[in-house]
Structure formats: C-alpha cells, structure tokens
Amino acid sequence: MAKQYKSLHPAKYYRDYLSHNIRPDGRDFDKFRPIILNVCSIDTADGSAIAKIGRTTVVCGIKAEFCKPKAETPREGFIVPNLELPPLCSPKFRPGPPSDQAQVLTQLIADIIENSECIDLKELCIFPDKLAWCLFIDFICLDFDGAVVDACVLSLMGALRTVRLPSVEYDPAIDNKLVNLEDRIPLHVRSNPISTTFIIFDDKIILADPTADEENLCSGIVTIVLNGDKLCCVHKPGGSALTEEELFDCVEKSKKRLPSIENLIEAALKNV
Template sequence: MSEQYKILHPTKYYRDYLEHNIRPDGRELDHYRPIIVNLGSISTADGSALAKVGKTTVVCGIKAELCQPKAEVADEGFLIPNVELPPLCSPKFRPGPPTEQAQVATQLVADIIKNSKCLDLKTLCIFPDKLAWCLYADLICLDLDGSLIDACMIALMAALKSVTLPAVEYDPALDNKQVNLNDRRPLKIINIPISTTFAIFDNQIVIDPTIDEEDLSTALITIAVKEQELCFVHKSGGTSASEEQLFNCIEESTKRAIVIEGIVDTALKSL
C-alpha cells in the first residue's frame, strides 16, 4: 500500500514524512548517506578511484598523455573531466550522444576544479610551449541515486591523489623526448574540493538528496568547499533560499568535507 501511495501521490507521500522531520529512507533532514571510497579500481589507468554516496556510484579513471600547451598558457598542462551517464546507471538514459544532464555535470565539475585551484597546472608543463601533460578524467556513473556531483568530486579527487606520472626528459633543440616509466612521481594536489548537494522542498532543505528527492524538489544547491573555505556555489530551480539557510548549508558542507577528506586519506593509506 505504501509503494502504491508513493507512486500515486509522490509529493503528498514525501510531505507526510517531512512533517515529522524524517525522510522516507529513515534519515533526518541534516543527515547524509554513508560514503565509500576505493582506490586503484582501474589497473590500466594512471590513477583511478570508485566513490559511493549511498547508492550513487561513480568510477573515475585518469589517463595522462603528452601534448603541446596552448599558446595563451604556454607554461600549463591540462586537466579535462568528462562525466558519462550511461543507460546502465538509470532507466532515464538511453544509448546515444551525451545527455544535457551529463554535459551540465561535466561543466560543474570543471568549474569546481577551476575555482578551487586544487591542481597547479604549471606543474604539468614539461617545457613551455612545447610539451605538457594532459590529464583526461573520465567519470562514469554506474548507479544514479542523487547527489551526482558529490560522488563525481570524491571519485575525481581520490583518483588525482593516486596519480603518478613518469619522468620525462625533453631536448628542445632536437624536439626529442624520453619517458622513464620506471621513475614515476605523484601529482602535487594543493587542496581537495568537496561538494555537497542540498534540495529545497516546501521551504525545507535536505542534505544529500536521493534521486526521488531531487525530482520532487523545487531547487537544488551545490556547495563546494576547500580547506574549510567556500569556493563554489551553484543553484538550479526557482525556489530561493534565505541567507540563514545558505549559511547553514555552507556550515554543513564544511563539516561533511572534513569527514570525506578523512575517508579519502584512509583509502590512500591502504593503496
């Protein structure tokens, strides 16, 4: 009967729970789901990680390739994220070109990386205007149950922390490069930006929404923090949030980021 009521009257079903300050999955409004991080998931990648936020599962593989820097930033390399939402992760998607949701997710991840300055792109340059590393970060969602960006950022940052690049010697006179695969060095990560998603429903805000909660919500807010400092805010939907609500969201994001950083560090130690 409960499942039938949920299907026929999803909004009323959810509102009945919120009236008692609880959600259908048993969580309180300010409680997030368990988080799992596993490193070294892809042996053929230069760095990889799998992250789970509740049921939402994202695997990230990073491949490093040598390329020529852009003329306008001749002393920098590249970090290019790409989020994929295959039919495997949700019945909402079909085979074919990237969906709008996948493109939006890719842009949000790229914006968080840019705003946080978590990686100094100059360290990826081997010789200005001639040779640099390009890091392709493929983020594939295996199961989508809300808070996609959160899972993507955890998987991406964990994968970046596990990346090692081979030493490269370059002779500009001969335009010759030598790659020493036996001498590998880790990336220098400046900080770890962590995002947290919030959903607004009937002027109430819930943290780490499931896909059902996202579908019922009138607005979504994604907040990213680095080293307990705000670095990115994105809001979609028409419902506004008060200044006090936003402040509380930032505070909750900061607390959650500390926990996630500890989970990533623990995973690195077991690698």
C-alpha cells in the same frame, strides 16, 4: 501498498513523511548517507577511484597523455573532465549523445577543479610551448541515486592522489622526449575540494544529501563546494530561492561534514 501510493502520489507520499520530520529512508533532514571510497580500482588508468554515496556510485579514471600547450598559455598543461550518465545508471537516461544534464555537470566539475586550484596547470608543463601533460578525467556513473556531483568530486580527489606521472627528459633541439616509466612522480594535489548537495522541498524544507526521488520532486537544488574552510563554489541552477540565512546554514552543515570526508580519503590512500 506503500509502493503503489508512492508511485501514484509521490509528492504527497514525501509530504506525509516530512510532516513528521523524517524522510522515507529514515534519515533526518540534515543526515548524510554512508560513504565508501576505494582507490586504484582500474589497473589500466594512471589514477582511479570508486566513490559510493548511499546507492549513487561513480567510477573515476585518469589517463595522462602528451600534448602541446596552447599558444596563449605556453607554460600550462590541460585537465579535461567528462561525465557519462549511461542508461545503465538510471532509466531517465537514454543511449546516444551526452544528455544536457551530463554536459551541465561536466562543466560544473571543470569549474570546481579550476576554482579550487587543486592542480596547478603549470606543474603539468614539461617544456614551455613544446610539451605538457593532459589529464583526461573520465567519470562513469554506475548508479544514479542523487548527489552525483558529490560522488564525482570525491572520486576525483581519490583518483588524483593516486596519479604517478613518469619522468620525462625533453630535447627541444631535435624534438625528442625520453620517458622513464620506472621513475614515476606523484601528482601534486594542492587541495581537497569537497562537494555537498542540498535540495529545497515545497519551497521551505531543506534536505541534505538527496536521493534521486527527492531531486525529482524538489523545487530547487544547491551544491556547496568547500576547499578547507574556504567557500570554493556555489551552484544554484534556478528553482526556489534560498535566504542568506538558509545558505549560510547549508555552508555550516557542509563544514561539519569536512573532517569525516577528509579522514575517509586519507584512510583510502593509506596503503597506496
């Protein structure tokens, strides 16, 4: 009976639960779902990880390829992220070109990488104006159940920390490179940005770590990205407004979550 009620009146179904200060899955408003991180999941990638937040599951694979630096930035390499939201992960997505949501979230991930400065693009340069590394970072969502950006950023940090680039000797006189696949150097990851998503329900109730059902019914959504104690990025794509006090409260809740996420990443990397 509850399933039929939820299907016919989803908003009222949630309001009935929230009026008793609990969510349909039994969580408090500021309670986060369990998190799992597994690294080195893909043997054919230069770095990889799988992150699971609740049921939301994202695979991140990184492939390093040679490229020529841009003329305007001759001493920098490249990072190219891409998020796929296939029909496999949710009925809301259809086969074909990337959806608008996938493109928006891909750009958000690119902004997070840039703003957090977790990777110094200059360290990806092998020889100025001639040769550099390009890191293609592909995310594939296997199960879309809310807070997908949080899972993407978590899998990204796990995958980046497993990247080992081969040493390269380059002779510009003859445009020749010598790649030593046996001698690999760990990628220098300068920081660990952590993403936390909140939604606004009925313009007044703030819920942490939303499910897909909660995101579909929300009147607003905000993603807080922290780089240590530093606020790295706030993504608020319209919807209900947050007061300054409510925004600061979201930031504080995100900060309290940081130690557990950082410990999870370190535990996953322990045997790498």
